[in-house]
Amino acid sequence: MTASRLLMLARSARNASCGSARQQQQQQQQQQRPWAGWRGGVGAPSAAAFATQAAAPAPAKRLGLAGVRHIVAIASGKGGVGKSTVAANVAVALATRLGLSVGLVDADIHGPSLPTLMSLEGEPLATPDGLMVPPENYNVKMISMGLFTEDDAPIIWRGPMATKALDKLMLGTDWGRLDVLVIDMPPGTGDTQITLGQRMPLSGAVIVSTPQDIALLDARRGAQMFRRVRVPLLGLVDNMSHHSCPACGHVEPIFGQGGVQRVAEEMGLEVLGQVPLDSAVRKHSDEGVPVVVAAPESKSAAAYFQIAGRVWEKLQQADEEAARRRAAAGGGGGGGGGAGPKITVG
Ligand SMILES: Nc1ncnc2c1ncn2[C@@H]1O[C@H](COP(=O)(O)OP(=O)(O)OP(=O)(O)O)[C@@H](O)[C@H]1O
Numbered sequence: 001m002t003a004s005r006l007l008m009l010a011r012s013a014r015n016a017s018c019g020s021a022r023q024q025q026q027q028q029q030q031q032q033r034p035w036a037g038w039r040g041g042v043g044a045p046s047a048a049a050f051a052t053q054a055a056a057p058a059p060a061k062r063l064g065l066a067g068v069r070h071i072v073a074i075a076s077g078k079g080g081v082g083k084s085t086v087a088a089n090v091a092v093a094l095a096t097r098l099g100l101s102v103g104l105v106d107a108d109i110h111g112p113s114l115p116t117l118m119s120l121e122g123e124p125l126a127t128p129d130g131l132m133v134p135p136e137n138y139n140v141k142m143i144s145m146g147l148f149t150e151d152d153a154p155i156i157w158r159g160p161m162a163t164k165a166l167d168k169l170m171l172g173t174d175w176g177r178l179d180v181l182v183i184d185m186p187p188g189t190g191d192t193q194i195t196l197g198q199r200m201p202l203s204g205a206v207i208v209s210t211p212q213d214i215a216l217l218d219a220r221r222g223a224q225m226f227r228r229v230r231v232p233l234l235g236l237v238d239n240m241s242h243h244s245c246p247a248c249g250h251v252e253p254i255f256g257q258g259g260v261q262r263v264a265e266e267m268g269l270e271v272l273g274q275v276p277l278d279s280a281v282r283k284h285s286d287e288g289v290p291v292v293v294a295a296p297e298s299k300s301a302a303a304y305f306q307i308a309g310r311v312w313e314k315l316q317q318a319d320e321e322a323a324r325r326r327a328a329a330g331g332g333g334g335g336g337g338g339a340g341p342k343i344t345v346g
């Protein structure tokens, strides 16, 4: 339990005997933290409250993304292929290995998993102008619906509600200055994915797939969807690409071999990295310590570091191209938003 939660519990216990003082406090809290009391459980009135309060903040308050240089979606058409694990490890790798300022959004409104993967819990605090202060761990700031829900409460909002909630998470958060905001996408190519691709200024998308045919089919669909909404594809991640037996070292391509590379070639994309099927990845994820922190010397961690490095190189290239285009169009230099810190990948 976080310190702020404990503090809230202690306060509410103290106020239990004093109804009016408690009401006053609740009103105050509601004003300062419009999301206080949001809960996504079945039929909870606060679900409707979230949807109205979650409508995108007024333009003047769209400070949340103003200082964000790049937004990158980690996606796949298919569920359970390792998107959230890639998102968490890549975000932490960008922050800890490359020293970048990084944020992480859990766009999986119905099945948030980042609070577990990042060991974060408790409702966020508020800035004076009503933005959420994202909690931070492993040098990464994170926001997720999971911070507002009880562990076992189902979130059963329909498409538009979920879209509004995602708006609120992205735009209603005080990210400060970020080099990269990583978005962990839900599975599929539905409302949330299309709306996000159309409305948010994404620098690119990374498609995660396992090498088996059914996953590759959905990975292709996911990639095509981003192309349709004109979001650049940064490349593919070949997850669970092989398993090395810890006893004898035998390498077994459990989900097949070469499938992700084939799709990459077909679509003119790059394979950013191959992550082995590794029980340590699963174990450390369940314990809330990404493998890049728990076992940074492991082969799996090396794969995530490589992916993070390639993603950052590609974002820098995009920055440089944009700067060249501006210069060619007579815009000259001198403007702040240049290519930023140049970091070489080891
Ligand atoms: N390389 C890997 N080796 C071993 N286990 C892995 C690996 N990558 C992911 N996993 C495990 O596979 C499961 C699914 O991973 P994850 O939750 O990241 O997938 P997802 O694509 O985000 O799923 P969903 O579509 O439900 O959001 C988790 O238990 C995770 O720990």
Ligand SMILES: [Mg+2]
Pocket (backbone or CB within 6 Å): 083, 084, 085, 108, 113, 184, 185, 186
């Ligand atoms: Mg996920």
